């Protein structure tokens with residue numbers, strides 16, 4: 154998170170955090186509440202870095218370039234644990250592996266590796282692993298150990314209860330930052346033990362300005378119109394497939410009355426292609442919709458309206474499990490009918 158940007162876009166948050174840092178009045182737990190695009194995760198990292206950086210600025214914020222800061226950014230610090238729906242499995246598996254080795258040594262049982270699906274909730278095991286690794290003494294130079302729990306509203310009830318105990322009896326030097334979109338989804342008992350920091354939604358202009366620093370106008374517009382957070386937008390921009398899908402979408406929408414262009418799309422999104430997955434297909438639809446909606450096609454007005462309807466409805470369908478190949482063929486067919494009418 155760029156400090157100047159935080160100061161400009163979230164002046165209240167900046168001031169409150171700066172006060173806590175410079176006056177050394179840190180709460181043991183913080184709850185960051187704000188919309189998807191409000192950069193609360195980026196701010197959580199900056200705030201955590203600021204607690205241990207030795208090179209802070211006059212407002213108490215981290216330099217973001219020293220070794221300690223970088224180790225935290227790269228999640229290499231043992232005293233900094235980041236739990237999200239996605240990263241919790243590493244933490245849990247590390248612990249399970251340790252247990253499995255113990256068992257192996259004692260009972261000589263065979264260790265089988267189970268393929269686990271990505272959980273939809275933050276599990277209790279993740280919280281237990283966190284508590285265990287933090288119960289050991291500090292591993293690094295800093296006397297602070299910090300955890301971040303992203304999307305706290307996705308936590309399971311049992312996980313929330315075990316975290317509650319952790320927060321209720323705060324240990325010296327342990328600090329937590331929880332982030333959520335909806336405060337009402339967080340247990341009142343957790344809320345009452347956290348300092349609540351409210352983020353205001355960023356305006357369209359502010360988000361545009363941020364993205365234009367790393368990409369062109371079309372990419373920025375498309376990603377913002379589709380509600381991507383700065384972090385997710387960045388990931389797409391760095392992914393070279395993003396540009397390939399964009400170009401394919403542009404070419405196709407300008408010639409969707411031509412069989413050759415449908416064939417080209419079918420080849421790109423063929424059975425074994427890496428593109429035939431839900432994320433890429435979703436981005437394809439978003440690009441198609443972007444080009445039609447922003448009048449970047451030579452289609453007639455009436456056709457544009459019909460195609461927008463088809464695409465928006467298809468995006469809804471994509472939320473349920475579908476056969477992606479058939480799903481795309483149906484869209485090519487529907488668009489073909491519109492442009493041939």
Ligand SMILES: [Zn+2]
Pocket residue numbers: 206207208209215216217218219220221222
């Ligand atoms: Zn630093």
